[in-house]
Amino acid sequence: xxxxxxxxxxxxxxxxxxxxxxxxxxxxxxxxxxxxxxxxxxxxxxxxxxxxxxxxxxxxxxxxxxx
Numbered sequence: 001x002x003x004x005x006x007x008x009x010x011x012x013x014x015x016x017x018x019x020x021x022x023x024x025x026x027x028x029x030x031x032x033x034x035x036x037x038x039x040x041x042x043x044x045x046x047x048x049x050x051x052x053x054x055x056x057x058x059x060x061x062x063x064x065x066x067x
Contacts, residue, residue: 011027026041027040027041029041039053041064
């Protein structure tokens with residue numbers, strides 16, 4: 001869970017990650033047991049591309065199921 005941020009990382013909120021602006025949070029994916037931060041599934045404003053973001057590990061295009 002992201003705690004030290006000016007952005008609200010909750011489902012339905014709009015966030016910025018690096019140069020990507022206005023991404024919508026679709027889902028939070030808990031990662032218990034691996035000591036990594038929780039992952040977030042994000043969608044761009046045009047609804048064409050989805051991303052998976054893990055704080056401190058980066059962002060990548062997400063090709064999984066629709067959230």
